[in-house]
Amino acid sequence: MTVISQTLILCARVLRNLSRQPIWIAVMIVQPMFWLLLYSQLFRRITDLPGFGTVSYVDYLTPGVAIMTAFFSGSWAGMGMIEDLDRGVLERFLATPASRAAIVFGRILQSAIVATLQALLILLVGILLGATNGGIVGWLVILLAAFLTAAGFAGLSHGIALRTRQEASMIAVAQFLSLPLLFFSSLLIARTLIPGWMQSFSLLNPVEWAVRAARGEAIPGTGWDEMGTFLLLLGGFLALTTTFATRSFRSYQRTL
Amino acid sequence: MDAIVVDGLEKSYGKDVRALDGIRFSVPEGEVFGLLGPNGAGKSTTVRILATLTKADAGRATVAGHDVASEAGAVRRAIGYVPQASGVDREATGRENLVLQGRLQGMRGADLERRSADLLETFGLSDKANALVKTYSGGMKRRLDVAMGLVHRPHVLFLDEPTTGLDPEARAAMWEELESLAAAESLTILLTTHYLEEADRLARRVAIVSRGKVVVEGTPEALKSALRGDAVTIELGGTDTDGAAEIARGLAGVHEVTMDGRRLHLRVDHGAQAVPVILAALDATGADVQAVTVSRPSLDDVYLHHTGRDFRADDGELR
Numbered sequence: 001m002t003v004i005s006q007t008l009i010l011c012a013r014v015l016r017n018l019s020r021q022p023i024w025i026a027v028m029i030v031q032p033m034f035w036l037l038l039y040s041q042l043f044r045r046i047t048d049l050p051g052f053g054t055v056s057y058v059d060y061l062t063p064g065v066a067i068m069t070a071f072f073s074g075s076w077a078g079m080g081m082i083e084d085l086d087r088g089v090l091e092r093f094l095a096t097p098a099s100r101a102a103i104v105f106g107r108i109l110q111s112a113i114v115a116t117l118q119a120l121l122i123l124l125v126g127i128l129l130g131a132t133n134g135g136i137v138g139w140l141v142i143l144l145a146a147f148l149t150a151a152g153f154a155g156l157s158h159g160i161a162l163r164t165r166q167e168a169s170m171i172a173v174a175q176f177l178s179l180p181l182l183f184f185s186s187l188l189i190a191r192t193l194i195p196g197w198m199q200s201f202s203l204l205n206p207v208e209w210a211v212r213a214a215r216g217e218a219i220p221g222t223g224w225d226e227m228g229t230f231l232l233l234l235g236g237f238l239a240l241t242t243t244f245a246t247r248s249f250r251s252y253q254r255t256l
Numbered sequence: 257m258d259a260i261v262v263d264g265l266e267k268s269y270g271k272d273v274r275a276l277d278g279i280r281f282s283v284p285e286g287e288v289f290g291l292l293g294p295n296g297a298g299k300s301t302t303v304r305i306l307a308t309l310t311k312a313d314a315g316r317a318t319v320a321g322h323d324v325a326s327e328a329g330a331v332r333r334a335i336g337y338v339p340q341a342s343g344v345d346r347e348a349t350g351r352e353n354l355v356l357q358g359r360l361q362g363m364r365g366a367d368l369e370r371r372s373a374d375l376l377e378t379f380g381l382s383d384k385a386n387a388l389v390k391t392y393s394g395g396m397k398r399r400l401d402v403a404m405g406l407v408h409r410p411h412v413l414f415l416d417e418p419t420t421g422l423d424p425e426a427r428a429a430m431w432e433e434l435e436s437l438a439a440a441e442s443l444t445i446l447l448t449t450h451y452l453e454e455a456d457r458l459a460r461r462v463a464i465v466s467r468g469k470v471v472v473e474g475t476p477e478a479l480k481s482a483l484r485g486d487a488v489t490i491e492l493g494g495t496d497t498d499g500a501a502e503i504a505r506g507l508a509g510v511h512e513v514t515m516d517g518r519r520l521h522l523r524v525d526h527g528a529q530a531v532p533v534i535l536a537a538l539d540a541t542g543a544d545v546q547a548v549t550v551s552r553p554s555l556d557d558v559y560l561h562h563t564g565r566d567f568r569a570d571d572g573e574l575r
Contacts, residue, residue, distance in 0.1 A: 009359050017347040020388075092343035092404070095307045096360040097332040256310040 003099045010098075010106025014080065015113065028114065032069045032122045036061065039188065040129065049193060059133055062126030063142050063214035064187045069122065070115035070146040071181070071207050074153025075174045077111040078161030082170055085161075085252070094253065104245045108154045115150030119143050134217025141227060145214040148234040152206055155241030162248035165255075181207045206237045257321070258282040259412050259444035260289070260306065264315035266468075267301055275301040277468035278315065283446060283461075285411075288438045290459030291448040292555065294571035298468040299448035300340055303416050306446070307337040320411045333361070336405030340416040340448075342397060343404075346390040350381050350400050353389060354407050361408035368407075375403040379433060395426030399433060406437075412444045419454060427454075434458055450571055452555040464559055466570070471562040476555060483553040483561055484511060486527035488534065490520040494544035503537050510534070516566045523557075 018024055039061055047057045084090045093103050123131075123139055133139060160173050184201055185208040186194060194202065202208040209230040216227035260283040267276040276298045283289040291299045304310045306319055308328040317324045320334035344353050354372040358364075363371070376385045379399040389397060398418065405413055418434065419427040435458065438445060449455050455462045456476045463473040472479060492500055501515045504522055509530050512523035524530035527550035538545055551557075559567040 006360065009356065013345070013348070013352075013356055016352070017345070020347065087346065088339050088341035088343035089345055091309065091339050091341065092337070092357075093360065094309055095332060095335065095337035095339075096357070097329055097362065098360040253310070256304055 003102050003105070006098050006102035007105040007109060010093075010102055011109040011113070014107065014110040018110075018114075028073075028118060029121065032065055032118050033125060035065045035068065036122055036125055036129075039065065043188070046189070049190065056130065058126055058129045058131040059218040060190075060215070061188075062122060062129075062131040062133060063145070063218065064211060065126075066119035066122045066142050066146045067149055067207065067210045067214050068182065068187055069118050070150040071153055071210070072178065073115050073118070074111050074150040075157050075178050077107065077150075077154035078157035078159075078170050078174070079167065081107060081158050081161040082165065082167055085165060090252075091256070094256075100249055100253075101246055104155075104158055104242070104249055107158055108151050108242060108245070111154035112147045112151035116143055116147045119146035132218070138217030141217060141231075142214045144231065145210045145234065148231070148238055149206065149210040152234060152238040152241050155238060155245045159241065159245040159248040162245065162252040165252070181205055184208070185211055187211045206234060209233045209237070257285055258318075259285040259287075260317070260319055260446060262302065262306070262315075262317045265302065265305060265312040265317060266314040267298075267305065267310075267312050275468055276305075276312065276315075279465065279469055281463045281470050281473060283444055285444055286442050287461065288445040288447060288459050290455035290462040291446065291465050292450070292452065292455040292459075292462050292559075293448075293465035294450055294567060297450075297465040297570075299450075299465055300416055301468075302465075303337075303414050303446065303448055306331075307335060307414055308332055309337075333408075334411045336408070336410035336413040338401050338405040338413070338415050338418060340420065342401055344389050344397055344400055347388060349386050349388055350376060350392070351385045353400060354404055357404045358407045363408055371407055371409075375406060379403045393426070395422055395429060398422060398426070398430060402430075402433070402437075406443075410443070412446065415445060415447045417448055417450070419449070419451065431457060452559070452567065456555055462555070464555075464562060466559075466563045466565075472558065479555065479558045480553040483523060483557055485523055485525045485553075486530075487551050487553055487557045488522040488524055488527055488531060489549045489551075490522070490534070490538070490545055491547040492518050492520060492544060493546050494542075499541065500538055500543045503541055503543075504534060507534060507537055512561070514560060514564060516560070516564075516569065519566065521557075521560055521566075523561075527551075 040058060043057060119142060123142060133142065157174065161170050164170050184198060184205050187207060191199060213227050213230035216222040262279060262281050264278045264280055265276050266278055268274045279298060279302055291302065293299055305312050306317055306324055308324055308331050311325060319331045322330040322334065324331050351372055354375060355368060358368040358372065376382045381396060381400060384392060384396065389400065419430050422430060447459060461475050462479065463470045497515060497518060501513050501520055504510055504520060505513045509525045510522050514521040531548060531550060535545060556567050
């Protein structure tokens with residue numbers, strides 16, 4: 001009970017601080033739009049390739065961009081933690097009765113909320129561009145997948161932040177992870193066009209799980225068994241990374 | 257009852273750094289107690305253990321009657337902690353910082369609103385209450401820090417180097433705030449500082465900490481009057497500094513001689529009478545005297561007396 005209310009208090013603090021940064025807000029809004037418009041132009045004819053079937057590229061791309069955005073904002077979330085750490089804000093929180101878990105959860109929740117709002121925006125633009133994505137149910141699945149993806153990668157990112165405690169190391173790790181995870185997935189291209197060994201590897205990739213779940217409603221023949229499995233896997237990933245972040249928090253405390 | 261009891265705390269970082277080596281002291285309820293020592297003496301480590309941020313390797317401590325290791329939650333509710341590295345949220349306003357701190361301490365509603373407003377008033381921050389902290393001056397930020405430590409009306413307040421990094425004017429203002437704070441609230445304050453003057457002015461009792469241990473403890477007055485007479489410091493040039501110390505030891509009225517680098521510290525009954533005698537004796541042996549100072553005993557001298565080392569030199573060495 002207190003963990004939940006403290007998580008909300010700490011999450012609200014970060015959202016409030018971010019809401020005061022107009023440039024941050026502008027980039028958060030413009031960037032996903034940019035991806036959506038850029039890719040839809042750049043790869044316009046990609047659906048002519050075999051493997052895409054009858055799916056329109058907007059339908060294909062909208063969930064992809066939503067997940068990519070969530071993945072990126074989750075991966076970089078740890079930067080905020082490092083800032084709190086450097087400025088002594090974390091140390092001050094630690095001397096209050098606030099739950100240690102809430103300090104981590106608040107940050108993770110904040111990333112997930114931002115990513116879900118971005119996904120909503122992407123979805124609205126996608127719909128304007130003609131995406132259908134299976135109607136309301138498909139849209140809700142996209143939002144849920146974006147939420148879980150951002151939260152899951154935010155957990156990983158905060159864990160890394162608390163263990164490295166250095167901005168440069170944090171940036172290096174986030175960069176090292178982001179592009180490989182992006183390309184070892186069917187985020188931008190039809191799965192059947194990916195070489196077989198990469199397809200197999202991609203099944204270990206949470207980004208792929210998120211894309212497959214989010215795109216399920218748009219691709220004919222995808223059942224709830226498949227989408228459900230991927231959503232569950234994402235939930236498991238979130239549980240794992242949240243545990244990692246909370247453990248890392250303890251290891252940070254030992255260095256004080 | 258003692259609000260703080262520290263009993264033989266030990267802590268090492270890695271193999272080489274022994275931060276605490278059996279530190280021991282206690283602070284009665286309502287007292288302002290100063291932990292005085294150079295940088296690296298173990299003051300901050302002690303406070304961090306007492307604030308439940310880190311654990312000791314050995315020994316035990318209680319704060320407001322609760323064991324810091326086994327009853328961390330109760331300790332956290334009873335204390336306010338003002339860390340050395342500030343810890344205010346720069347992207348939030350002063351009021352928001354106070355309210356957040358209060359909510360994390362379990363306060364809410366009108367009580368929290370009123371308490372925050374009162375503290376902003378007390379610390380002279382009302383005008384800037386709704387401005388982002390990043391627009392505050394160093395002194396204002398530090399005052400907000402202290403206010404945040406007080407928001408939930410703690411029994412014990414830890415102030416870790418409250419005026420480090422402040423300019424002299426802001427430091428004097430902070431001292432005034434802390435003095436009236438100590439008088440008004442029935443609060444036990446543990447203050448760490450490496451400013452002798454600060455401990456002298458604010459603390460009712462002082463423990464001098466060196467290399468993870470308390471070397472001596474008492475009121476600043478008692479510590480100073482335990483040293484008889486005046487302090488004479490002679491700076492020497494030349495090479496035969498040990499010879500000069502020998503000569504000084506042989507003079508009547510000189511009680512204590514400590515050699516610290518090129519500085520010769522003497523304790524004498526009466527400074528003005530002793531200096532000509534000492535200088536004449538040194539001059540006769542050809543010692544190269546560069547400067548002489550005479551002063552009433554200060555906590556500097558107390559530190560030197562008990563550790564055999566010069567406070568400022570120790571402080572600089574570890575900085």
